[in-house]
Amino acid sequence: MGKMLRMCLNWKVIAALAAVGALVWLVAPKLLAAAAPLLIVAICPLSMVLMMGAMSRRPPSIETDGTVREGPDHLGALVQEREEIDRQIAQLKLSTEPSVVDDAPKSLGER
Helix, strand or coil: CHHHHHHHCCHHHHHHHHHHHHHHHHHCHHHHHHHHHHHHHHHHHHHHHHHHHHHHHCCCCECCCCCECCCHHHHHHHHHHHHHHHHHHHHHHHHHCCCCCCCCCCCCCCC
């Protein structure tokens, strides 16, 4: 359970709220009894906010198959993939076009 709490609660938030608690104790010791529960309850939401901010600034993670889902490397891979697909489409169009054997116009009687 201790490991789970360490993953959930950010030590920076705990340290900051401990400093606020110490400041409250120094400035108004009688308010510490009222402020302590609020500071303890505030640890979880503030840790979550800090975690979300850290995750939004983090570079994209590499997936298990080794591909990067975002960034300039991913864009380059998509461009190469599209060019390859365009080449395959062009080859398929050339292979499925009917070949013209006789360019001479046919008369109305021939069909």
